[in-house]
Amino acid sequence: MAMRVNGKPDWELDGRDWPNRASSDFMTAAGLRWHVQRMGRGPVLLLLHGTGAATHSWRDFAPILAEHFTLIAPDLPGHGFTTAPPYERMSLPGMAASLGALIETLGVQPDLVLGHSAGAAILIRACLEQRIAPRGLISLNGALLPWRGLPGRLFSPAAKLFATNSLVSRVFARRAHNRRVIEDLIDSTGSTLDPMGVEFYQRLIQHPAHVQASLSMMANWDLNLIEQGLPQLKTPLFLIVGNQDTTVSPREAQRVRATLRPDAQLFELPGLGHLAHEERPHEVAEIVCDIAAQLGVLEAKS
Numbered sequence: 001m002a003m004r005v006n007g008k009p010d011w012e013l014d015g016r017d018w019p020n021r022a023s024s025d026f027m028t029a030a031g032l033r034w035h036v037q038r039m040g041r042g043p044v045l046l047l048l049h050g051t052g053a054a055t056h057s058w059r060d061f062a063p064i065l066a067e068h069f070t071l072i073a074p075d076l077p078g079h080g081f082t083t084a085p086p087y088e089r090m091s092l093p094g095m096a097a098s099l100g101a102l103i104e105t106l107g108v109q110p111d112l113v114l115g116h117s118a119g120a121a122i123l124i125r126a127c128l129e130q131r132i133a134p135r136g137l138i139s140l141n142g143a144l145l146p147w148r149g150l151p152g153r154l155f156s157p158a159a160k161l162f163a164t165n166s167l168v169s170r171v172f173a174r175r176a177h178n179r180r181v182i183e184d185l186i187d188s189t190g191s192t193l194d195p196m197g198v199e200f201y202q203r204l205i206q207h208p209a210h211v212q213a214s215l216s217m218m219a220n221w222d223l224n225l226i227e228q229g230l231p232q233l234k235t236p237l238f239l240i241v242g243n244q245d246t247t248v249s250p251r252e253a254q255r256v257r258a259t260l261r262p263d264a265q266l267f268e269l270p271g272l273g274h275l276a277h278e279e280r281p282h283e284v285a286e287i288v289c290d291i292a293a294q295l296g297v298l299e300a301k302s
Helices: 061-065 092-106 118-128 149-163 166-175 179-187 195-205 208-220 224-232 250-260 281-295
Strands: 024-029 032-039 044-048 070-074 112-116 137-140 237-242 265-269
Touching: 024 092, 032 061, 032 092, 044 061, 044 118, 061 070, 061 281, 070 092, 092 118, 092 208, 092 224, 112 118, 112 281, 118 137, 118 224, 137 281, 166 208, 179 195, 195 208, 224 250, 237 250, 237 281, 250 265, 265 281
Parallel strands: 044 070, 044 112, 112 137, 137 237, 237 265
Antiparallel strands: 024 032, 032 070
16 A cells, blocks of 8 residues: 655545545634544544544444444544644643534534543543533543653653654654554554554554654643542543553553542453554443443443
């Protein structure tokens, strides 16, 4: 399959066979041109992917949930086919504000929200700022707590250095031509994806603008805001964790529950890594539907 290194992904070329393409739309909110996928009928479920991904992450997961929900799944700012805001708006508050503007433009209010990895942190921030008011918030392998100790002191300055040097994103994008680089990157999450799953990540990461957005997010990220805000979160919190996740330690969810949100419900997924919803979408979707029934968003199974 032909690939190219360009500033940003091109919808007509890179998106020509994009998963669930028939459900894709483009709209403007917060000064950004958003790529949003909408499908299904029923209560509104907002899906938010994590750093470095896009709506392809829901390629098998979304159609299953669309049998029960009206799904809304955007590409995050700067990711996939959504344009990027200024660097300083790639922060947690900036992302939450942009998301709030998108939801207002769509004219909907999510009944339930699900965020993967950094997407969960954005949703928590949006709830704390009352930009959204769902009946429940599902964190799927959520990155919710700051790095502790030496890694935390080193990570942010390094990310800022990389994010302000455009050469870094160009070099990484060039390396993405080598499929083995992407396979190793995915292996490092503790997950195993099929060839097409790898292909879509490779297709995005070959573009410097997509890489730059990921670096800018990491450079601007301050999870102290989430750690401080979690005890004040009024939205019921559900933690779904792959016990083989090597990107966000499963112990982090246990720490959230033990010290910050003892009322949070924890669901463990044996044998699954950080991309659990891409590995076994039916299994994760079943948990989501059970949570929705528990909240009264869906009718309970008879």
